[in-house]
Amino acid sequence: MENNKNEREKRFNAEEVTKQNILRGVEDIEKNSIPLKISQKYDVEVKGKKYPPKEVMRYARKNLDGSAEWGLSGGEPTNYLFQKKGFKIFNKKGEQ
Secondary structure, three states: OHHHHHHHHHHOOHHHOOHHHHHHHHHHHHHOOOOOOOOOOEEEEEOOEEEOHHHHHHHHHHHHHOOOOOOOOOOHHHHHHHHHOOOEEEEOOOOO
């Protein structure tokens, strides 16, 4: 089982996560009242509400391929994917 997980992670391309996957991931979070780990530095705004970026990407990926693993680090690598899809990132220290 562990080998299958590792193989899936090696094949996963974060660029495959779509805007629709992100929106559906947030819908799942909201619909199921899923508790999220609080982010340390950044939040992403989705439909007017702020969320921890890595947590949203976990649920976006789950929507994509069934895995809730998110191997990218927080900050720039994850934030870039949101920005590329038109989402705003907020620095918790007040910078956008």
